[in-house]
Amino acid sequence: MLRLKCSKRKPLQSALAARHLINKNKVEVILGPRSWEETSTVAEVSERYDVPILSFANSSPPWAAERWPFLVQAAAGTHVQMKAVANIIQSWGWRWVNVIYEDSDSAANGISPYLYGAFQAVDVEISNLLPLSSFADSSLLHKELENLKQEQCRVFIVHTSLELATRIFGMAKEKRMMEKEYVWITTDSITSSVHSMNFSLISSMQGVVGVRNSFLETGPDFNIFSTRFYGIFGLKYPEEKHHEPGIFALQAYDAVWTAGLAMNEGTNSNGRQLLETILKTDFDGLSGNIQFTRQKLEPTTQFQIINIIGKHYRELGFWTENLGFSHTIDHGVYDLSMESLGDVNWPGLGGRSSAPRGWDLPTIENPLRIRVPNGSITNKFVKVDYDSSTNKYTFSEFSVDVFNETTQHLKYSLEYEFIPFGGTYTDLVKKVQSKEFDAAVGDIAIISKRCEYVEFTHSHTETGLVMVVPILRHSSRAWLFVKPFTKAMWFLTFFINVFNGFVVWSIERNYCSELRGPVLNQIGTLLWLAFATLFSLRGEKLHSNLSRMATLVWLFVALIITQSYTASLSSMLTMQNLKPKxxxxxxxxxxxxxxxxxxxxxxxxxxxxxxxxxxxxxxxxxxxxxxxxxxxxxxxxxxxxxxxxxxxxxxxxxxxxxxxxxxxxxxGYGFVFPKGSLILPDIDEALLNVRENGVLKDLEQGLIASEQCEDIPSDNETASLSPQSFFVLFIITGVTSSTSLLIYYFRAKDRYENSMAQYKGIWIAIMMVLNKLGHHRNRLSRKVSDVADENPGNSPNNLHSRPQA
CATH class of the missing domain: 3.40.190.10 (Periplasmic binding protein-like II)
Structure with a gap:
């Protein structure tokens, strides 16, 4: 026979009720209660009388079985639901959550350490952990919710009794905390009673996502039970609109069935034997498999996910430990993300499928407070100026510019203000950790010790610590002056010089007497011309256009070669001197x-x-x-x-x-944010965009250019110059000089041949004249001879003997 005694959920009254049932009604097994506070007091009574107690509390301390051997937990533990909650949060990318829980032993056993472990596994941080008394007055509740509303985090987990949850959601609705961008998730202690909630509570929980214990609503046993439940419950509570049985009714039915089976097997047995029989129970109940291990049922590993919308709720799907989310309770297709369950009606968003951001953007009235270090070793990364006329600070330079550019690449507008900070960088980091302000921007190095307190964005500068020392200026290479050119380059330069000198000598020697003389003297003159012509012989001193053309081209080539030699030698001398002390x-x-x-x-x-x-x-x-x-x-x-x-x-x-x-x-310098910052992932993504689109590189180049004093070539840039570097120039000057020389020789040959032809004609004419003169002379001789013969006294031999007149 079943005896009932109402404890009104008060631990002391529960103990008195248990004693009354044992002493007056001679009960052999006690069923209930549901809270751990009541269970612990009843367990003390049952232990004294060796009466087994089947508790409906779904959580208990690990030491409970040793402390009260007659205590049996007849409701499966639901602590695994914290993993389901963590996976829901992970699915939508939220990193911070507010947790509101009832400050009682029952809630504490169900939330710690399971919630912390589940969140840690998915890299989710608890922004605020708010314990509330079951009897918290309205003023306290108003104050606590107002404080949470001022925070940026908009994701709330509620793990309380249904009575306290009713007050929380009613006040949250009044404070407009059930609107757009807010997320509310309830645990099994609330959600499992959703079928029996009144319209007032349902209306204040629109958009809430709940996790509740799941069970199969099929099979002949369930159908028989639900039919009888509908009839009895409907007759007793006709004002209730929903008469379907919940998990609590199924657990109570299975507990009664467990006790009945044990008592039938152990008639007239004592309490210890009855306890042993109960612990050997093994059957499939309506709430799940009933089999005890260490006086407890195996914890539930499968939960249903629901969404409160309209006047009732919508079943989204199920979550199973180590498998994930699915649409059906058995043999489903599993997914690690809740998004696979379809659209969710979030608070204030109606049927929009995209999830809320989960945190509130800073506003103009309440911007993000960002500290900037004032007093850096160089003002090229951060510069803080104060204008006394306006009583305002201005912030500039590289790190500030990078942050400003990064915020421009966010998908939303971010309101923030810079505030100067004059302490050490370690103090600055700790201030961010304590949330005295929201972030820090500047030349703040990313090191492991600081990462224990805060989180950094990706570095916006190169990393590393280096040693700077004075330059040791000396050079021990006496032959460094020949290094600018390779051996082949030196040989070709010498050859082309001599060749051009030979061309000039060949062409000009007919115009200058000093270019003629003994062989040894001409060799010295040729070598002198090979080099001196380039520097001392001006164009107007050359007599032939051919020599002028060859010299002009070579002067152009020589100018380029000498300038290249000078630059290369200067670089080598500089590099030789840049040695660390x-x-x-x-x-x-x-x-x-x-x-x-x-x-x-x-x-x-x-x-x-x-x-x-x-x-x-x-x-x-x-x-x-x-x-x-x-x-x-x-x-x-x-x-x-x-x-x-x-x-x-x-x-x-x-x-x-x-x-x-x-x-x-x-x-390496990074921007500083508190651990688990809601905005940090977006800042990191935007900073990557700034790097990838080249803006960061442009800022870096501008930073270095602001201090650049001169360019120092690298070793590769100071390599010896080879003929390949001047191949075309050498071809041009060689062809030009060779062409000039060939033209000169062809012209000289023509002149020689013309001269020889003229000399031959003159000679022939002279010979003809001489022949004629010889002929006339012979004739005259003959005439003279004839006259002498005729006048002997007039012969030449006698002319001098003639007397003078």
């Missing part, structure tokens, strides 16, 4: 040298820790100019700078200092 940190340590680092950065800790420098040998500096002065004066032997700062420093003092030694892979 100290090559590595081992030299610093062995010399017990003093080094410098930034006063506000993490570098000092790194130098003292992994690199092993003595604290007494480390000096702090606050600006790059202080570094330069200390390095020049010898106050420090080296400075250790973060790679982005070192590049600017060396660019500014490129003739004095150089980066030496290896790069230690630490640091």
């Amino acid at each position: 100290i090559a590595n940190i081992e030299t610093l340590k062995s010399n017990n040298a003093v080094i410098g680092c930034s006063q506000r950065s993490f570098v000092r800790e790194y130098l003292e820790g992994p690199l092993g420098f003595k604290s007494s040998n480390i000096r702090n500096f606050t600006s790059t100019d202080e570094y330069a002065q200390a390095l020049r004066s010898g106050a420090i032997a080296a400075a250790f700078l973060e790679a982005p700062v070192a590049k600017l420093f060396v660019a500014k003092y490129c003739k004095s200092f150089i980066i030496a030694g290896p790069t230690y892979q630490v640091g």
Whole structure:
């Protein structure tokens, strides 16, 4: 026979009711109650009388079975539902949640540590954990919900009794917290009673997603039970609109069936024997398999997901541990994302399928508060200026520009304001951790120690810590001046010089007497012309257009070659001088040298820790100019700078200092956000877009250009020049000079042949004249001879003997 005693859900009254049932009604088994607070007091009574108690509390401490051997948990544990809740949150990409739970032993046993473990597995953080008393008054409830409303997180998990949930959702609706962008998820303790909720509660829970214990609503046993339940419940509570049995009715039916089976098998047995019989129970009940292990039923691993909409609710599907979501309770197709279950009616969104963002954007009235460090070692990354006339700060330079550009690539408009911060970078990080402000932007290095407190975006600069030392200026290569050209280049340059000198000598020797003479003298003159013509013999001193043409082309080629030689030699001399005065940190340590680092950065800790420098040998500096002065004066032997700062420093003092030694892979500058920040994933995505579209590269180039003093070629750029570099020029000058020489020789040959032809004609004429003269002379001789014969006194031999008149 079943005896009933109402405890009104009060632990003390439950204990009194149990004692009354045992002493007065001589009951052999106690069924109920549902809360752990009542169960624990009843267990004390049942233990005293050796009466088994079948509790409907779905959670109990691990030590309960040892403390109360007669306590049997007849309701399957539902703590696995916390994994279902975590998977729902993971499905929609939410990273922060607010948890509201009832501050009772029952809720505590059901929420800790299962909820923390489930959230940790899917990388979800709890923004606020709000415990509420079962008897919390309206003013306290109003205050707590108002505080939650001011937070950015808009995802709420409610794990309370139905009575407290009714008050929570009623006030949440009044405070307009059941509207767009809000997400509400309820656990089994609330959702399993949804079929019996009144219209007032249903109307205040529109869009709520609930997790509840699942059971098969098929089979002959269930059909028989549900028919009888409809009839009895409908007659007793005719005002209720929903008469279908819930999980609690099924659990109670299975508990009664368990006790009845045990009592039938152990008639007239004592309480301990009855307990042993109960613990051996094994059958398929309406709520699931009834088989006890360590005085408990196996926990439920399958839950139903519902969505409250309209006047009732809609069944979305099921979730099964280690499998995921499915549309049916058995033999379904599983998916790890809840999106596979179809559209969800979220609060304020009607039938829209896309999930809310889960957090509220900062507004103009309440913008994102971002701290910016004031007092960086260089103002090229962050610069904070104060205008006394307007009493306002302005923020600029690289890191600020990158953040501003990043926010422009977000899918929404982000309201934020910069606030200067004058403390150390470690203090800045801890301020973000404590949520005194929402983020930090600047030259803030990403290091593991800081990642324990906050989260960083991707680095927007290169990473690394490097050593900067003075340049050691000396060169020990006496023959460095020949290195700009290869051997082949030197040979070809000499040959083309001599060839061009020969061309000029050949053409001009007929016009200049100094270009003629003995062979040895002409050889010296030719070699002198080969080189001196390029520098001392002006164009107007050349007499032939052919020599002028050859010299003009060669002068153009020689100008290019000499300029290239000068540039290459200058580069080599510069590179030879750019040697670090100290090559590595081992030299610093062995010399017990003093080094410098930034006063506000993490570098000092790194130098003292992994690199092993003595604290007494480390000096702090606050600006790059202080570094330069200390390095020049010898106050420090080296400075250790973060790679982005070192590049600017060396660019500014490129003739004095150089980066030496290896790069230690630490640091890199990132933007700082609290752990699990709601906006961080979007900022990271936007920053990647800024990097991929080239905007970040342009900003980096502008940053380096602002400090650039001169370009220093690399080793590859100072390689010796070969003939291939001037092949076309050599061909041009060679062809030009050769053409000039050939033209000159062809012209000389023609002149010679014309001269020889003229000489031959003249000779023939002379010979003809001489022949004629000889002929006339013979005739005259003959005439003279004839006259002499006729006048002997007049012969020449006698002419002188004639008297003078």
